Amino acid sequence: MNWQLLIKEPKFWLLGIAAGLIAIQLTLAGKYNHIELFGTSALAWGSVSFLIWDRRDKLELESDILASLFGALIIIIALIRTAPLSNYDAFLRIYPLFTAIGLGILASGMKGLRQYWKEFVILIFPALSPAPAFLVELINISPITAKFTHTLLWYLGFQVSRQGIFLIMPSGGKVEVGTGCSGLTIIMQLLMLSIVFLFMFNTNWKQKIIVPIVAITVAFIVNVVRVSLLAYLVSYSTKESFDYWHFGEGSFIFSMIGAVIFGLFCQLAILRETPEKQDAN
Numbered sequence: 234m235n236w237q238l239l240i241k242e243p244k245f246w247l248l249g250i251a252a253g254l255i256a257i258q259l260t261l262a263g264k265y266n267h268i269e270l271f272g273t274s275a276l277a278w279g280s281v282s283f284l285i286w287d288r289r290d291k292l293e294l295e296s297d298i299l300a301s302l303f304g305a306l307i308i309i310i311a312l313i314r315t316a317p318l319s320n321y322d323a324f325l326r327i328y329p330l331f332t333a334i335g336l337g338i339l340a341s342g343m344k345g346l347r348q349y350w351k352e353f354v355i356l357i358f359p360a361l362s363p364a365p366a367f368l369v370e371l372i373n374i375s376p377i378t379a380k381f382t383h384t385l386l387w388y389l390g391f392q393v394s395r396q397g398i399f400l401i402m403p404s405g406g407k408v409e410v411g412t413g414c415s416g417l418t419i420i421m422q423l424l425m426l427s428i429v430f431l432f433m434f435n436t437n438w439k440q441k442i443i444v445p446i447v448a449i450t451v452a453f454i455v456n457v458v459r460v461s462l463l464a465y466l467v468s469y470s471t472k473e474s475f476d477y478w479h480f481g482e483g484s485f486i487f488s489m490i491g492a493v494i495f496g497l498f499c500q501l502a503i504l505r506e507t508p509e510k511q512d513a514n
Contacts, residue, residue, distance in 0.1 A: 243294060247340050254308065254332045255282075257315060258325060265321040269418050272485045273362035274329060276422060276492070280429040281333070281352045287433075296342035303343075307335030330356040351432045358425040364417040372417060378453070379410040382460045393464065400460075406467035413479075414463070416456030419488050423448040423495050430499050440503055448495050455491040459484070 255278050262271040285292070296304070311332045314324055333356050337349045361368060375398045383395040392403045398410045408414075427448035431441060459478065466475040477483045 243340075244289075247294075247336065250308065250339075251336055254311070254336070257312075258328045258332075261315060261318060261325055266480075267321055267325070268480070268482065268485050269363045270325060270359060272488050273418070273422050273425070274359045277329060277355050277359050277425060280355050280426070284352055284355075284429070284432065292341070293345050293348060294340050295345065296338065296340060300338050300342040304335045304337070304339030307338065308332055311335065326360045326362070329359045355425060355429060355432075358421055361421050362418055364412070364421065369412045369415075369417065373415070374417060374453075375410050375412065375415040378415050378457060378460060381453075381457045382410065382464065385457055385461050386464060389461070391465075400464050402464055402468040404468040406464070408460070408464045408467050410460055414456070414460050416453050416460075419456050419491055420449050420452040422488055423452040423491050426492060426495060430503075434504065436503065444499065444503065447498055451495050451498070452491050455487055455494070459487045 259271060259274060262274055311328060330353060333352060337346045379395060379398045379400060383393060383400055386393040394401045400408045424445060427445045430444060463475060463479055466478060
């Protein structure tokens with residue numbers, strides 16, 4: 234490999250800049266232990282990277298000087314904004330979309346941005362993780378989650394009672410199914426994956442309806458199982474175990490479980506019927 238020729242290629246520099254920007258955001262999200270944002274961002278960046286790579290030879294990479302300077306300015310603003318961070322900042326949520334727009338302008342100019350509309354749609358989702366206040370108020374599913382969790386625990390043999398969004402275990406332990414436990418975050422994550430799937434593969438109109446519905450259903454069920462586990466841990470385990478599955482990496486594990494289940498559904502129920510890959514244009 235001739236590295237001297239490679240470093241003269243604009244694609245090489247764009248790839249390096251993109252990798253650096255992705256690493257910065259994921260590092261900061263992980264550093265400040267923001268598991269929900271880290272998980273959603275990792276899924277979004279991975280999906281976008283795959284879509285870009287899949288049609289790398291079809292992208293129009295032409296940008297004039299003014300557009301390139303404007304795109305570079307956007308990226309510089311993002312770097313300046315994140316450089317002094319010593320704790321979590323809400324800017325990290327819009328960082329993926331913000332920097333992606335800058336990269337798009339840098340690579341393809343203002344007119345070329347339209348070819349990245351799918352990627353921009355996907356990168357909206359990190360801005361919704363965790364769900365902002367207006368979305369939580371608009372889609373308040375905590376009472377529904379509490380009811381389904383209560384039913385699951387009851388069928389599992391626990392004499393649990395429910396008072397609104399509070400679950401009271403036989404030992405007296407109480408769990409509040411608040412906004413963090415409602416399941417809205419994992420629903421957003423799997424809904425994002427369903428959109429990625431629809432972008433990548435040819436599907437008929439029925440499948441376009443079924444795929445997002447299945448994503449939402451799987452996410453809801455997986456979260457009900459997670460909340461049931463948390464209710465059990467409140468009564469029969471240590472605070473460290475509860476915190477791990479509530480705030481720590483345990484919550485990310487459930488997101489991965491949901492993604493795997495949804496992926497299996499897409500593979501077994503959808504791709505067998507429509508194996509042709511969607512044209513990336």
